[in-house]
Amino acid sequence: MSAIYETAVQTARGEPARDAHLIASDAEAIDAARALAERLAPGAAERDRERRLPYDEIDWFSQSGLWAITVPKAYGGAGVSHVTLTEVVKRVAAADPSLGQLPQNHFGLVDVIALTGTDEQKRFFFGEILKGKRFGNGFSEKGTKNVLDLKTKVIRDGDGYRVDGTKFYSTGALFAHYVPVLGIDDDRKGWLAYIPKGTPGLSVIDDWSGFGQRTTASGTVRLDNVRVPASHVFAAHRVSDQPTLNGPLSQIIQAAIDAGIAHAALDDTLRFVRERSRPWIDSGVERAADDPLTIRETGRLVIQLHAADALLERAARTLDALAAQREVSEDDVARASVAVGEAKVLTTEIALLASEKLFELAGTQATLAEHDLDRHWRNARTHTLHDPVRWKYHLVGNYYLNGVAPARHAWN
Structure with missing residues (x-):
C-alpha cells in the first residue's frame, strides 16, 4: 500500500549530513536554482505518478543553500532580493511544483524571525537555517469556521509554553527539522512555536491525499501537551498587528x-x-x-x-x-x-x-x-x-x- 494512505507517524530523518552550501549573492542563487531545476525535472512525473515522497530531492534542495537565501546579510546570509526569490521559486516550481511549494512557508517563517525575534533568537535560528535546517508548518486547521478560526492553543506554562491541537495542510512538516505551529493564547493572540522534530507529543502524519501537489505531504500534525522553550516562541500577532x-x-x-x-x-x-x-x-x-x-x-x-x-x-x-x-x-x-x-x-x-x-x-x-x-x-x-x-x-x-x-x- 502506498505510504500516502498509511497513518503511521513519520519520524525525522535526523541532522543534515553536512552543513549546506552557503550562497553569497543573488546571481549565485539564480545559478543554484537553475542547476537544481535541471536535476529535479527528469523525475518529477514519476514522483507524481507513484506519490513518492522526495526525501533525497529535498536534501538536494536545502543542501544547495537555497533555503537560506533570505537570511539577512548581517547574520551570514545572502539576503537576496524579492526579485531573486521569486525567480528561484519559479524555476524550481517549473521543474517540480511540489518541491517548489515546500519552502514557501519556510521563507515566511524566516521573515517572522527577522521581524519579531530577539538578537539571540535570530542568531540561533538563522544559524540553524544556514546549516541546512528546514522549517515546515503547522498553521491551518480543518473543520473550523474559516482559516483564522484557530483552536490550537499556545499557552504560557512556567518558564516555557505548552502547545495542544491538530493541524492539517501542513506542507513541509514531514521533511522539516522544525515544525512551527501557529496557535492562540487565552486572549486569542497568535503565537508561533518553532518545535524541533522529535519533541515528545509532536506527531507528523503522512495522510495527504490531494489529487495535485501530491508529494508535498500536506497532511496532519498533532500536538499533545507539547512543551516548548520560550526561546522557540514568537509573537506572531505582531506580524499583522503592525x-x-x-x-x-x-x-x-x-x-x-x-x-x-x-x-x-x-x-x-x-x-x-x-x-x-x-x-x-x-x-x-x-x-x-x-x-x-x-x-x-x-x-x-x-x-x-x-x-x-x-x-x-x-x-x-x-x-x-x-x-x-x-x-x-x-x-x-x-x-x-x-x-x-x-x-x-x-x-x-x-x-x-x-x-x-x-x-x-x-x-x-x-x-x-x-x-x-x-x-x-x-x-x-x-x-x-x-x-x-x-x-x-x-x-x-x-x-x-x-x-x-x-x-x-x-x-x-
Whole structure:
C-alpha cells in the first residue's frame, strides 16, 4: 500500500549530513536554482505518478543553500532580493511544483524571525537555517469556521509554553527539522512555536491525499501537551498587528509557484505539439506545429504567460523598494498587497489555462497516463485553491475605486 494512505507517524530523518552550501549573492542563487531545476525535472512525473515522497530531492534542495537565501546579510546570509526569490521559486516550481511549494512557508517563517525575534533568537535560528535546517508548518486547521478560526492553543506554562491541537495542510512538516505551529493564547493572540522534530507529543502524519501537489505531504500534525522553550516562541500577532511585508511576501511566493506550473505546462505543450501531435485533417499542413489555429492559441498562451511574469517581477520590485526603507507604513503594505494581488490573478489564471490548453493543442495522445501531463492541471488546480483569486479582483478594485486598504494577513 502506498505510504500516502498509511497513518503511521513519520519520524525525522535526523541532522543534515553536512552543513549546506552557503550562497553569497543573488546571481549565485539564480545559478543554484537553475542547476537544481535541471536535476529535479527528469523525475518529477514519476514522483507524481507513484506519490513518492522526495526525501533525497529535498536534501538536494536545502543542501544547495537555497533555503537560506533570505537570511539577512548581517547574520551570514545572502539576503537576496524579492526579485531573486521569486525567480528561484519559479524555476524550481517549473521543474517540480511540489518541491517548489515546500519552502514557501519556510521563507515566511524566516521573515517572522527577522521581524519579531530577539538578537539571540535570530542568531540561533538563522544559524540553524544556514546549516541546512528546514522549517515546515503547522498553521491551518480543518473543520473550523474559516482559516483564522484557530483552536490550537499556545499557552504560557512556567518558564516555557505548552502547545495542544491538530493541524492539517501542513506542507513541509514531514521533511522539516522544525515544525512551527501557529496557535492562540487565552486572549486569542497568535503565537508561533518553532518545535524541533522529535519533541515528545509532536506527531507528523503522512495522510495527504490531494489529487495535485501530491508529494508535498500536506497532511496532519498533532500536538499533545507539547512543551516548548520560550526561546522557540514568537509573537506572531505582531506580524499583522503592525505594518509589515510578511503577507505580501507569503503571497508572492505562492504566485511564483503558479507561474512555474504555467511555464512547465507551456513547455510540455510546445514539445508535444512539435514532436508527437498530428495536424487536423482540414488544416492542409503536414505538421501540427504549422496548424494556423494551433499557432494562434500558442501565441495567446505565450503572451498571457509573459504578462503574468511581468506583473510578478513588478510586484517583486515593489517589495524590494519598500523593504529598502527604514520602516514601512500602512499605505506601503497596502501598495505591496495590491501589486502582489495583481500578479497573483494572472499567475493563477495562466497556470490553469496553460495546463488545460495543453490537451486541446497536443491532442488525445497527450491524455495517455504514460505521459502524466495531467499533473500540470492537477497541480495548478490544487495549489491555486490556497486562497480564492476572485477575492484578489475585489482587493484590487476596492483599493483603486474606494481607497480601501487590503486586510493585513498572510493571504494578502
